[in-house]
Amino acid sequence: MIDVTKIRKDFPILKREVNGKPLVYLDNAATSQTPQQVIDVIVDYYSNYNANIHRGVHALSQEATDKYEQARIKIQTHFNAAKAYEVIFTSGTTHSINIVANGFSTLLKKGDEIIVSAMEHHSNIVPWQMLCERTGAILKVIPMNLEGELILEDYHSILSDKTKLVFCNHVSNALGTINPIKEIIDAAHNVGAAVLIDGAQAAPHIKADVQELGADFYTVSAHKICGPTGAGILYGKEEWLNKLPPYQGGGEMIAEVTFEKTTYADLPHKFEAGTPNICGGIAMAAGLDYMNAIGFDEIAAYEHELLEYATEKLLAIDGLKIYGTAKEKTAVISFNVGAIHPYDIGSILDKLGVAVRTGHHCAQPIMDFFKIPGTVRASFSFYNTLHEVDVLVEAVKKAKSMLE
Incomplete structure (x- = not known):
C-alpha cells in the first residue's frame, strides 16, 4: 500500500493554490507533475x-x-x-x-x-x-x-x-x-x-x-x-x-x-x-x-481504487454520462453532464481549483463516433487522493447548478 500523504510531499506544485483554492490536479493524462527528486x-x-x-x-x-x-x-x-x-x-x-x-x-x-x-x-x-x-x-x-x-x-x-x-x-x-x-x-x-x-x-x-x-x-x-x-x-x-x-x-x-x-x-x-x-x-x-521505487503494482492498485471511487461518485450526479466503460481501463474518466458544453464545466472547475482537460483530447474521431463535441476528462495519478475526488464531485455539482 502506498503512502500518498508522504508521496505528495515530494511534489512542490501540489502545495500551491489556484484562484484561492488548493490545487486539485486531475490532468495527468496530459502531463504528470514532477517530484523534487527529478x-x-x-x-x-x-x-x-x-x-x-x-x-x-x-x-x-x-x-x-x-x-x-x-x-x-x-x-x-x-x-x-x-x-x-x-x-x-x-x-x-x-x-x-x-x-x-x-x-x-x-x-x-x-x-x-x-x-x-x-x-x-x-x-x-x-x-x-x-x-x-x-x-x-x-x-x-x-x-x-x-x-x-x-x-x-x-x-x-x-x-x-x-x-x-x-x-x-x-x-x-x-x-x-x-x-x-x-x-x-x-x-x-x-x-x-x-x-x-x-x-x-x-x-x-x-x-x-x-x-x-x-x-x-x-x-x-x-x-x-x-x-x-x-x-x-x-x-x-x-x-x-x-x-x-x-x-x-x-x-x-x-x-x-x-x-x-x-x-x-x-x-x-x-x-x-x-x-x-x-x-x-x-x-x-x-x-x-x-x-x-514506489512500485508499479502498488501504483496500479491505488489508481484502480481512485478510479472505482470516482466512477461511483460521479455517476451519482443526475445527467452525468461517462464515455469509455471498458472492462480494462486506467484511471481516466471522460464525461459530460447533460447538454452542457464540456468547456463551460471545465472553466468553472478551474475557478474552484480543479484542473481537468476539456475538448476532444487530440482524439477527434472518438468524439465523432459518440457524436459529441468533446468531454471533460479527469485523469488520476498515484499522488491524487480520495478527498480530491470528493472536491471534483462537488465542483461538478456546482458547475451543473450554475449552467443548467
Whole structure:
C-alpha cells in the first residue's frame, strides 16, 4: 500500500493554490507533475556537468556522456529491451512515431495496407495518413464499440498479406481503455506485419515488457512519467531500426562524411542527429527511478481504487454520462453532464481549483463516433487522493447548478 500523504510531499506544485483554492490536479493524462527528486536531477545537470556529449575529451563532457548512456540503460532495463541501442532518445512520442512513419516511406508501395485503431491520438493518425499520401498505401481502421473497446473480430477480418504495418495505443488517452495489444501484435505478426505501439498513456500505469509483448516499436514520453517535457524514447527491434533510413541528417548520426558520400553511424546514434536533450534523457530515467521505487503494482492498485471511487461518485450526479466503460481501463474518466458544453464545466472547475482537460483530447474521431463535441476528462495519478475526488464531485455539482 502506498503512502500518498508522504508521496505528495515530494511534489512542490501540489502545495500551491489556484484562484484561492488548493490545487486539485486531475490532468495527468496530459502531463504528470514532477517530484523534487527529478527536479534535483535537472538542477544538478545544469549546475555541475552541463556539456555536450560523445564528442568531448574534457571531464564535463565525459561525465555528461556517462550519465546520458546510463539513463539509456535504465530505460532499457525498465522496458526490458534486448539491447541498450534499441532505445532511441527523442523529443517524445510524436517525434518517435514520425521517425517510423518517415522510415517506412521507403519500404511501402502502392496497394500496401496499414491499419490503425479507431481510438488513436492524432499523433498516431496524421503521420500515417501522410505516409499513405506519399506511398499510395491504404489506411484501414479497427472499429470500436460503445463501451470504448476495439472490435477484434473486425481487426482479424481486415488483416491480410497486404498488411505491412499496424498501429495501436496501449491505452487510450481519451477513454482510458487498456487495449489487448499482445493479441493485436501476435495477429499482425502472423501475416508478416510490423507493429508500433503508442505507449505514452500506458507508461504511467503499466510496466510494459517489450520483449514479452513482441512489439516491433514502442513509444514513450517522459512528461507522462514524472519527467520533463521535450524528452522521450522510441524502442525499436534492432532488425527494424537497421532497415529504416535516418530521420534527420547532421552531427552524431554519421560515421564518415565527404562531399562525395556519407556513411551513417551505428544504432542508436543513426537516429539521434544533433545535440540531444541531454538533461531530458537523464531526468526521464530519474522519473522512472522514482516510480519504480514506489512500485508499479502498488501504483496500479491505488489508481484502480481512485478510479472505482470516482466512477461511483460521479455517476451519482443526475445527467452525468461517462464515455469509455471498458472492462480494462486506467484511471481516466471522460464525461459530460447533460447538454452542457464540456468547456463551460471545465472553466468553472478551474475557478474552484480543479484542473481537468476539456475538448476532444487530440482524439477527434472518438468524439465523432459518440457524436459529441468533446468531454471533460479527469485523469488520476498515484499522488491524487480520495478527498480530491470528493472536491471534483462537488465542483461538478456546482458547475451543473450554475449552467443548467
